[in-house]
Amino acid sequence: MCGRYSVTHEDWSILDSWGIEVVREDSFAFSARYNMAPTQQAPVLYTTALKSPVSLGLFTWGLLPDTAYATINARAETLAQRPTFRPLLRNHRCLIPADGFYEWGKGRSPKVPHYIHMQNSAPFLMAGLHTRRTHPKTGAILRTFTIITTAANELMKNIPHDRMPAILDQATARHWLDPSTGVADALSLLQPYPAQMMQAHLVSAAVNNWRHDTPDCILPAERNT
DNA sequence: CCAGACGTTGTT
DNA sequence: GTCTGG
DNA sequence: CCAGACGTTGTT
DNA sequence: GTCTGG
Numbered sequence: 001m002c003g004r005y006s007v008t009h010e011d012w013s014i015l016d017s018w019g020i021e022v023v024r025e026d027s028f029a030f031s032a033r034y035n036m037a038p039t040q041q042a043p044v045l046y047t048t049a050l051k052s053p054v055s056l057g058l059f060t061w062g063l064l065p066d067t068a069y070a071t072i073n074a075r076a077e078t079l080a081q082r083p084t085f086r087p088l089l090r091n092h093r094c095l096i097p098a099d100g101f102y103e104w105g106k107g108r109s110p111k112v113p114h115y116i117h118m119q120n121s122a123p124f125l126m127a128g129l130h131t132r133r134t135h136p137k138t139g140a141i142l143r144t145f146t147i148i149t150t151a152a153n154e155l156m157k158n159i160p161h162d163r164m165p166a167i168l169d170q171a172t173a174r175h176w177l178d179p180s181t182g183v184a185d186a187l188s189l190l191q192p193y194p195a196q197m198m199q200a201h202l203v204s205a206a207v208n209n210w211r212h213d214t215p216d217c218i219l220p221a222e223r224n225t
Numbered sequence: 226c227c228a229g230a231c232g233t234t235g236t237t
Numbered sequence: 238g239t240c241t242g243g
Numbered sequence: 244c245c246a247g248a249c250g251t252t253g254t255t
Numbered sequence: 256g257t258c259t260g261g
Binding site (some may be wrong): 086087 | 240
């Protein structure tokens with residue numbers, strides 16, 4: 001699962017070289033986050049009916065459909081069978097910029113938080129779905145998203161953890177966003193990211209508290225509990 | 226036929 | 238959006 | 244994901 | 256233990 005992550009890059013012009021032209025919404029404002037948590041506002045890349053450019057806007061983490069409670073993750077394997085997610089697969093795919101995420105190793109008590117990131121510290125994109133819902137009373141439009149998870153790669157299994165976010169690379173990211181990509185093709189892009197490209201290390205349990213959102217969240221820590 | 230319900234993930 | 242219930 | 248709260252009645 | 260909140 002992916003229930004906490006970091007977004008410290010504020011410049012996403014690197015995506016130009018990925019073939020993704022990003023345009024920020026007028027109201028887009030964001031500064032580095034080291035401990036992004038569910039229910040908070042996070043940057044999301046999405047497309048509308050037409051292809052490029054891709055928009056960058058703030059969405060609330062936790063997909064809130066018209067008739068269900070919020071979900072922060074969606075399993076790639078069963079996406080097409082879930083009533084909540086299936087309608088969103090064709091026109092509501094999105095990508096969530098990140099540069100690392102946290103997982104708490106299972107089995108140990110207390111659970112030990114790990115930070116997982118690319119070996120070269122490069123930013124990456126997680127696959128997601130988004131939706132839009134009008135508040136029944138205020139009429140305000142609430143935009144929410146969920147992060148798609150897939151099977152763990154070897155790096156994640158060592159933590160140990162069974163799931164990881166579906167990360168898309170340079171070759172597949174723009175296909176996921178492209179409205180002309182069919183549902184079956186889009187689903188085929190959701191695979192575990194190669195473990196050899198990634199790295200993980202222990203971090204301080206201070207990250208457990210979402211209020212702790214500072215650069216030291218991602219620093220390596222000794223096992224001392 | 227329409228009305229109304231349905232609805233997630235991951236962990237122990 | 239789709240399935241179930243009447 | 245973890246942290247933190249979680250509780251009643253009647254009366255003003 | 257379970258639900259809510261961020």
